[in-house]
Amino acid sequence: MTIAHPPTPGTALWVYAHPRRDSFNDRLLQAGTKALSQRYEVAVSxxxxxxxxPVLSERDLxxxxxxxxxxxxxxxxAYSRGQLPADVREEQAKLAAAELLVLQFPLWWYGPPAILKGxxxxxxxxxxxYGDxxxxxxxxxxxxxxxLAGRKALVVVTAGEDERSIGPRGISGDLDSLLFPLTHGVLWFVGIDVLATHVxxxxxxxxxxxxxxxxxxxxTRVxxxxxxxxxxxxxLRDGDYATTRALREDLLPGRTDLGIHLTGRD
Known part of the structure; x- marks a missing residue:
């Protein structure tokens, strides 16, 4: 497997998406980055x-x-021509260097804040x-x-609900399922291994x-x-998915939950 952007060993990028200083999330950021810096050179976005x-617009072209x-x-x-805006190039450089990515955010409307999506x-x-x-x-x-293969990511999320209401049978749905578009559809899509969510x-x-x-x-976790x-x-390259990218019919037949995309469940 070829890694397009080999990470620099011992480096990490902590991407933080919360607007308030002196908040609980800010406490987690300060303590988490300090602890992580004992083993990594940490950049913070x-x-x-x-x-x-966060708005993708004409300037990005x-x-x-x-x-x-x-x-x-x-x-x-535009990326291949070196014409992306400076703020994007700066973020790409930090991400390309990092072997560990931490994404920290509060859960708003069952997903990350718009600024992180952007x-x-x-x-x-x-x-x-991606693209090759x-x-x-x-x-x-x-x-x-x-x-971005060759990296790991940790998602740190704060939620206002308890473990029952945002659990497997909770009215708000299971958190791992709510974050599947992020963990699988974003991070795993571009080759980043995903660690268990820290909630x-x-x-x-x-x-x-x-x-x-x-x-x-x-x-302690960090x-x-x-x-x-x-x-x-x-x-995808292991052949578990048919040409339509649907899981093969012989694997976990009859199941449609998101857990089918994890190995070891067959």
Whole structure:
């Protein structure tokens, strides 16, 4: 497997998407990055503090802004020409260097804040994060392979609900399913291995003691993160998916839940 952007060993990028200073999320950020810096050289992308513009627009297309066509393909060509805006190039450079990516955000309307979604839209361009073919198999280098293969990601999310209401039988749905578009559809799509989600439940109602417990819990998690195994998502190149990219009928027949995309369930 060819890695388009080999990461620099011992480097990490912490992408933070929360607007308020002196918040619980800010406490987690400060403690988490400090703990991580014991083993990694840590860069931080504080999206709100940076004033990162999440809107993919004509400026992301370079000289191609007047050309008709698919905007993702045009942005990819702008990347290949070196015409992406400076803020995007800076984020791509930090991500290309990192062997560990941490994404931290509060759960808003059952997903990440818009500013983080926009970071994906603008930073994970064709040519940089995906877009080429496996030379041996002739399949797209996606879902377990791609421009950002060779990395791991940890998603740190705070939720205002308890483990029952946002659990497997909860009224809000299962958190892993809610975040599947991020963990599988974004990170795994571009080749990044995904670690088990780090979630803080009832984040809006934690007292001082609860806050300190959760800060310490994240510090402990980060301290051992280098040795954690990733989720065993199925790779596209292994042949588990038919040409339509639907899971083969002989694998877990009759099941349609998102768990079918993990190996070891057959």
């Amino acid at each position: 504080d999206l709100y503090a940076q004033g990162f513009d 370079g000289d191609l802004s007047e050309r008709p066509g698919n905007i993702a393909e045009l942005a990819g060509e 970071w994906f839209d603008r930073v994970l361009t064709s040519g940089f994060a 073919l496996d030379p041996e198999l002739g399949v797209p280098r996606r879902y377990g392979d791609g421009g 803080v439940h009832d984040a809006d109602s934690l007292g001082p003691e609860g806050v300190e417990q959760q800060v310490e819990r994240l510090v 301290g051992g993160i280098a040795d954690e195994p990733a989720w065993p998502f199925r790779r």
